[in-house]
Amino acid sequence: MRLSERVNKMEFSPIRKFNPIAGAAKASGVRVYHLNIGQPDIETPAAFMEAIRGYDEKVLAYAESPGLTVLQDAIINYFKPFGVNVDRSEVLVTSGGSEALSMVFTSILNEGDTVMIPEPYYTNYRTFIAASGGEVTPITADPDKGYMFADEALLEASYRPTCKAIAVVNPGNPTGTILSTEDMEVICRFAKKHDLWVIADEVYREFAYDGRKMVSFGQLEEYADRVIIIDSISKRFSACGARIGFIIAKNKELNAALMKIAQGRLCCPTLEMLGAAALYQLPSDYFNAIRTEYENRRNVLFEGLSAIPGVKVNKPGGAFYMMVTLPVENAEDFLMFLLEDFRDNGETMMYAPAEGFYATPGLGKNEVRLAYVLNAKDLRRSTEILAKALEAYKNR
Numbered sequence: 425m426r427l428s429e430r431v432n433k434m435e436f437s438p439i440r441k442f443n444p445i446a447g448a449a450k451a452s453g454v455r456v457y458h459l460n461i462g463q464p465d466i467e468t469p470a471a472f473m474e475a476i477r478g479y480d481e482k483v484l485a486y487a488e489s490p491g492l493t494v495l496q497d498a499i500i501n502y503f504k505p506f507g508v509n510v511d512r513s514e515v516l517v518t519s520g521g522s523e524a525l526s527m528v529f530t531s532i533l534n535e536g537d538t539v540m541i542p543e544p545y546y547t548n549y550r551t552f553i554a555a556s557g558g559e560v561t562p563i564t565a566d567p568d569k570g571y572m573f574a575d576e577a578l579l580e581a582s583y584r585p586t587c588k589a590i591a592v593v594n595p596g597n598p599t600g601t602i603l604s605t606e607d608m609e610v611i612c613r614f615a616k617k618h619d620l621w622v623i624a625d626e627v628y629r630e631f632a633y634d635g636r637k638m639v640s641f642g643q644l645e646e647y648a649d650r651v652i653i654i655d656s657i658s659k660r661f662s663a664c665g666a667r668i669g670f671i672i673a674k675n676k677e678l679n680a681a682l683m684k685i686a687q688g689r690l691c692c693p694t695l696e697m698l699g700a701a702a703l704y705q706l707p708s709d710y711f712n713a714i715r716t717e718y719e720n721r722r723n724v725l726f727e728g729l730s731a732i733p734g735v736k737v738n739k740p741g742g743a744f745y746m747m748v749t750l751p752v753e754n755a756e757d758f759l760m761f762l763l764e765d766f767r768d769n770g771e772t773m774m775y776a777p778a779e780g781f782y783a784t785p786g787l788g789k790n791e792v793r794l795a796y797v798l799n800a801k802d803l804r805r806s807t808e809i810l811a812k813a814l815e816a817y818k819n820r
């Protein structure tokens with residue numbers, strides 16, 4: 425028996441593949457600070473659990489494939505203040521942003537097609553694209569320019585005739601880069617010139633700092649037929665385990681293609697959709713306190729890292745990740761040291777090594793992604809551990 429070539433080409437996720445090693449450390453009584461994954465410690469709003477507790481049907485039935493209408497309508501209302509008008513036929517509820525991405529790549533890619541993505545990128549894109557027979561065409565973004573990639577010359581230089589789409593995460597994971605309306609125009613104009621889909625992953629839409637106001641790709645009406653918005657409640661409402669996301673697209677042909685896949689997988693979990701609908705009814709000031717909290721965490725982590733000799737860090741404008749260059753040759757090897765050997769008062773920390781966030785061979789070996797999803801005290805402690813571990817690693 426043989427596996428598919430597609431799956432053989434895939435890699436394990438650098439965000440999760442070290443979890444068994446961290447698990448062994450934890451089983452031996454070590455506390456591990458998890459900065460490797462975007463799992464916030466912010467409480468999921470009570471409205472989610474209350475909506476689920478309030479369910480009193482006798483049968484937990486399948487829902488319709490596009491999602492519960494109460495959730496679709498809540499999403500439609502959420503978008504109105506952004507100036508994005510959508511109707512139900514343009515909202516497809518999915519099992520997380522992850523399923524949304526899988527469905528989109530299955531719908532648009534043929535074997536050998538490629539998707540342009542600024543690197544470093546959210547590593548799981550590679551898996552979703554490979555599962556559809558495609559590959560990443562990287563747009564290598566310069567850390568010294570804040571990882572900005574919305575530059576016509578850079579986009580043109582990265583373009584290959586195999587490209588079918590350009591995918592951008594805004595605000596960025598892992599870079600935290602935020603696009604302005606002008607940047608978005610540059611990307612869309614380029615996409616139009618080469619007839620590419622624009623996959624706009626906006627799962628971090630609420631997390632823009634320093635007073636910046638977020639613009640959605642959905643606001644660029646001129647490009648509405650090629651823009652595909654990926655969204656999710658995971659980060660927005662700290663509800664990662666609910667597995668509810670959605671796709672907003674105006675292109676009817678694409679929506680029909682997506683519906684074939686959606687009908688094939690029947691529907692999303694009914695109870696979680698009810699919970700999600702309740703979340704979208706929270707007052708919009710819910711986000712203000714959360715945003716302030718993340719902005720503070722960003723500042724704490726940035727200050728802590730900047731004080732460590734040899735560490736190079738970019739201050740992100742949004743989302744809740746930071747790309748960091750460490751004074752080591754191989755960030756995976758140093759992570760193994762953290763998890764297996766290094767202990768400070770019975771504690772250690774964990775990050776995601778960033779090599780898997782690049783498609784270009786050789787890049788990212790000494791870089792890591794940190795998620796500032798823990799409270800300020802834990803973040804301070806994590807940077808303290810990192811500083812001590814770097815010293816111990818150097819002196820091994």
Ligand SMILES: Cc1ncc(COP(=O)(O)O)c(C=O)c1O
Nearest residue numbers: 520521522546593597656658669
């Ligand atoms: C940029 C981006 N897109 C999509 C996802 C998928 O999120 P979920 O499947 O939890 O909705 C994530 C999760 O970290 C992400 O960072």
